[in-house]
Amino acid sequence: MITTERATRVARIGFGITVLAVIALAGIYARALAYTPVERTQGLAQKIFYLHVPAAWATFLAFGIAGVLSLLYLWLKDRRIDLFAEASAEVGVVLATILLTTGPIWAKPIWGTWWTWDARLTSTLFLFLLFIGYLLLRGAVTDPGMRARFSAVVGVMGLALIPFIHLTVYLFRTQHPEPIVLRTDGPALPGVMLVTLLASFGVFTMLYVGLVMQRYALGALRDLRLEREAHAAG
Amino acid sequence: MPPDNGNFMVAAYVVTAVIVLTYVVTLFLRVRRERRR
Numbered sequence: 300m301i302t303t304e305r306a307t308r309v310a311r312i313g314f315g316i317t318v319l320a321v322i323a324l325a326g327i328y329a330r331a332l333a334y335t336p337v338e339r340t341q342g343l344a345q346k347i348f349y350l351h352v353p354a355a356w357a358t359f360l361a362f363g364i365a366g367v368l369s370l371l372y373l374w375l376k377d378r379r380i381d382l383f384a385e386a387s388a389e390v391g392v393v394l395a396t397i398l399l400t401t402g403p404i405w406a407k408p409i410w411g412t413w414w415t416w417d418a419r420l421t422s423t424l425f426l427f428l429l430f431i432g433y434l435l436l437r438g439a440v441t442d443p444g445m446r447a448r449f450s451a452v453v454g455v456m457g458l459a460l461i462p463f464i465h466l467t468v469y470l471f472r473t474q475h476p477e478p479i480v481l482r483t484d485g486p487a488l489p490g491v492m493l494v495t496l497l498a499s500f501g502v503f504t505m506l507y508v509g510l511v512m513q514r515y516a517l518g519a520l521r522d523l524r525l526e527r528e529a530h531a532a533g
Numbered sequence: 534m535p536p537d538n539g540n541f542m543v544a545a546y547v548v549t550a551v552i553v554l555t556y557v558v559t560l561f562l563r564v565r566r567e568r569r570r
Binding site for chain 1: 541542544545546553554561564568
């Protein structure tokens with residue numbers, strides 16, 4: 300099990316990475332708003348792209364890692380894996396909140412509606428609600444072993460949903476566009492826009508790493524305190 | 534002439550900043566409180 304000193308060190312390093320990521324995010328704001336050209340047909344609203352798409356990447360990264368770790372936990376039963384999965388799921392919910400708010404704000408001027416129940420949007424909302432359920436479940440079960448096992452099963456269900464969400468734009472007729480970067484014929488984006496987007500991908504990934512490290516340390520410190528309290532109570 | 538929809542862009546950037554900063558601050562405070570207990 301992780302020690303208090305180690306958890307504190309992880310929290311400090313995570314905080315440092317988070318601060319750097321927030322500064323870098325401010326740089327992305329400056330680059331996207333001041334130095335990246337305005338798209339002709341969509342106007343300024345297209346610049347939401349530089350937050351929405353990287354937030355989507357980071358969301359699926361977070362939920363994907365939470366799902367893989369859930370699977371690993373069911374196999375290895377290591378408490379640290381459960382803590383890591385919990386951290387990734389919580390950070391994923393925060394990132395998904397950005398995804399699911401910037402999406403409708405972008406959709407309104409471009410599609411003429413805040414929301415449409417098409418396959419991509421609906422399945423992403425389901426994934427978000429599933430991980431909200433994951434966190435609520437963790438809060439409701441007091442026994443650590445049962446909590447880890449039950450929530451791992453929910454995490455694996457979330458993992459199964461991710462490839463389906465990726466394929467929705469190919470399998471169904473959706474309002475949501477197909478990927479414009481991950482294409483077999485290369486990104487369909489001018490160089491200056493692509494650089495801003497890729498930099499934003501990097502910043503959101505860094506933000507995820509910093510936040511997960513802090514959240515993991517928080518879970519470990521909480522576990523250590525509960526162990527101390529249980530030991531003191533005899 | 535591009536459409537005039539800059540207010541939506543501003544809203545999205547503000548919302549993202551608020552969500553990120555709120556979580557960063559609350560997580561920092563939660564870790565600090567747990568370390569002090």
